[in-house]
Amino acid sequence: MRGAERPYRLDDQVGYILRLASQRHATLFLARLGSDLTPTQFAAMVRLAEMGQCSQNELGRQTAMDVATVKGVVDRLRAKGLVTQNADPGDKRRSLLSLSQKGKAMIADLHARGHAVTADTLEPLDPAEQETLLALLRRLV
Amino acid sequence: MRGAERPYRLDDQVGYILRLASQRHATLFLARLGSDLTPTQFAAMVRLAEMGQCSQNELGRQTAMDVATVKGVVDRLRAKGLVTQNADPGDKRRSLLSLSQKGKAMIADLHARGHAVTADTLEPLDPAEQETLLALLRRLV
DNA sequence: GCCGCATTATTCGTATACAAACGAAAAACG
DNA sequence: CGTTTTTCGTTTGTATACGAATAATGCGGC
Numbered sequence: 001m002r003g004a005e006r007p008y009r010l011d012d013q014v015g016y017i018l019r020l021a022s023q024r025h026a027t028l029f030l031a032r033l034g035s036d037l038t039p040t041q042f043a044a045m046v047r048l049a050e051m052g053q054c055s056q057n058e059l060g061r062q063t064a065m066d067v068a069t070v071k072g073v074v075d076r077l078r079a080k081g082l083v084t085q086n087a088d089p090g091d092k093r094r095s096l097l098s099l100s101q102k103g104k105a106m107i108a109d110l111h112a113r114g115h116a117v118t119a120d121t122l123e124p125l126d127p128a129e130q131e132t133l134l135a136l137l138r139r140l141v
Numbered sequence: 142m143r144g145a146e147r148p149y150r151l152d153d154q155v156g157y158i159l160r161l162a163s164q165r166h167a168t169l170f171l172a173r174l175g176s177d178l179t180p181t182q183f184a185a186m187v188r189l190a191e192m193g194q195c196s197q198n199e200l201g202r203q204t205a206m207d208v209a210t211v212k213g214v215v216d217r218l219r220a221k222g223l224v225t226q227n228a229d230p231g232d233k234r235r236s237l238l239s240l241s242q243k244g245k246a247m248i249a250d251l252h253a254r255g256h257a258v259t260a261d262t263l264e265p266l267d268p269a270e271q272e273t274l275l276a277l278l279r280r281l282v
Numbered sequence: 283g284c285c286g287c288a289t290t291a292t293t294c295g296t297a298t299a300c301a302a303a304c305g306a307a308a309a310a311c312g
Numbered sequence: 313c314g315t316t317t318t319t320c321g322t323t324t325g326t327a328t329a330c331g332a333a334t335a336a337t338g339c340g341g342c
Binding site: 038039040041065066067068069072073076091092093094 | 296297298299300301306307308
Binding site for chain 3: 164167171196197198208209212232233234235236
């Protein structure tokens with residue numbers, strides 16, 4: 001005898017629900033930072049502020065971006081004058097990235113708005129549930 | 142006096158963790174279905190199997206895809222011979238989509254592999270934790 | 283029966299995202 | 313020291329994803 005096959009319902013699959021949750025977060029992010037930065041650009045800026053200075057590939061690793069993806073992101077941040085690029089004296093392959101003055105001046109506000117987006121996204125849950133969700137999600141990664 | 146400002150740590154933000162979790166799911170999906178379908182194409186196929194027949198916009202709504210996105214997805218599924226398109230006799234604007242024979246023949250296997258991807262993704266959690274995660278995630282959407 | 287509004291599908295532009303391949307430079311190692 | 317292996321940055325191609333605009337059609341109200 002075989003066990004009863006569980007039906008496949010798209011709405012019950014983690015992958016699908018993760019996509020929906022990411023979409024909603026993107027919408028809320030857009031409402032607060034849309035005119036300035038995309039979520040990915042935001043992550044790169046915040047990480048660069050944390051790290052101070054690093055290579056492009058290193059920034060990609062620290063923000064979970066592909067080398068090809070991070071190139072485009074950095075290019076656009078440089079075009080906006082938020083990130084500067086300098087040659088690495090000790091390694092001719094790499095260039096060192098850092099926030100420009102304009103970029104640094106923006107960080108405190110980005111943090112504030114970033115917190116707001118997180119609060120917006122988690123708003124349907126009470127604080128204990130929010131902690132539970134984050135703890136479980138982290139274990140998936 | 143002001144309350145202590147909570148520092149902004151990228152690794153603690155839902156949006157960022159959601160992106161990481163989605164990335165890991167995409168990797169696991171690729172391992173099981175990469176040569177056949179993308180996650181989005183997969184969702185469209187499964188949904189179309191559930192709905193039987195519908196317009197392109199309707200399929201987009203039921204799979205949380207933009208009208209522009211769903212067009213590309215359907216185009217590629219039609220190119221693979223998995224989806225067929227017919228004119229709607231009662232509405233000249235829309236065309237009715239449905240799975241081809243080849244597409245229908247694939248569904249049972251897609252369901253099986255879809256279940257496997259979900260299991261792979263949730264593997265770090267025990268069954269009770271998996272239920273908790275899904276319940277909380279659903280409330281975010 | 284006509285007119286304004288909504289819906290369908292398409293198209294354009296921009297921004298991730300990743301695989302794959304490439305040349306240049308650095309590191310590892312015998 | 314020289315070779316093998318990594319690493320860095322870039323480029324190409326494909327596939328989401330969404331805003332915005334458009335043309336064609338459908339529909340409700342008067």
